[in-house]
Amino acid sequence: MQLPEVDIVHIATPPHWHGIMAADAAREGKDIWCEKPMTRTIGEGKKVMEAVKQHGNIFRLNTWFRFDSNFYGMNTEVKNIKKLVDSGMLGWPLKVTVGKLTGFDWKFYWVGKTGLNEMPIPKELDYDRWLGPAPYKPYNEHRTHGTFRGYWDYDGGGLGDMGQHYLDPVQYFLGKDNTSPVKVEVDAPQQHPEAVGTWRKITYTYEDGCQIILDGEGTTEAPYIAGPNGKLYRGFKSDIPNMERKLAQFPEPTPQVTDFVDAVKNRKKFALNEQNGFRSCTLVNMGLAALRVNRTLNFDPVKLEFINDEGANRLINQPMRAPYTI
Secondary structure (H helix, E strand, C coil), X not given: CCCCCCCEEEECCCHHHHHHHHHHHHHCCCEEEEECCCXXXXXXXXXXXXXXXXXXXXXXXXXXXXXXXXCHHHCCEHHHHHXXXXXXXXXXXXXXXXXXXXXXXXXXXXXCCXXXXXXXXXXXXXXXXXXXXXXXXXXXXXXXXXXXXXXXXXXCHHHHHHHHHHHHHHHXXXXXXXXXXXEEEEECXXXXXXXXXXXXXXXXXXXXXXXXXXXXXXXXXXXXXXXXXXXXXXXXXXXXXXXXXXXXXXXXXXXXXXXXXXXXXXXXXXXXXXXXXXXXXXXXXXXXXXXXXXCCEEEECCCCEECCCHHHHCCCCCCCCCCCCC
């Protein structure tokens, strides 16, 4: 971190390290390219956001769908969905359903195992360093390598893995970059304290009535976006007659800064940064918190805390194993 010849730090560790590394890099004056999810908890994300603001760093979160590439099953770029939403043709409020039938797989193979036997630590692995701020648990290869996502100590299963890819663009085209839902509801089996499990449905509701539905079972027969005046389906198909011809008459979304090197050289805020990235990561972490306590949670998007729920709020700022701090 202290090497003067280093300008940018790329953080590609498991998520339980993202917050510490990003905040440390910010304090050392480095610009940051961080893999998703931005952080494993809401509290860590808030501290990263504050550190970047204080030290004037350029931050990029590495999911790109809000500004580049076809967006999974929608078979179009997100800017076209943003243009449709902004046009008002669908009406308001909107309900967005994210699941297999609309082109989004929640990857439930990222589940943990219980009753793991302790295994010898490989000589080439510094397991204590790999754990870092996470609680010490006896080594088993399934807790590390490519399957770490199945354990709450390090990530949050398929939602932790894919949540920002799928939900950051939704936050963008709904115009929610500066806020968060006020409620999250879950329909799921009771989660194991250590091993991430599956879920059937997660529902987020914003103050204005907009909703995001995460369909874990892949059985919900619903359009990708449903509004009072129209619907948008997988493949960018709509029940609005001549939708694409009508859409051509509306202005394009505001251009975004999408070249990270240019952003660093010219000190421009990147399209997906510490602020809007924090908000889309908060979507993920709100859902994970609701899953872990297995109940509906009400959220204050200004104070960034759950309302009248001490158990859920303990998941916002989770303890770190000494000597690690953020």
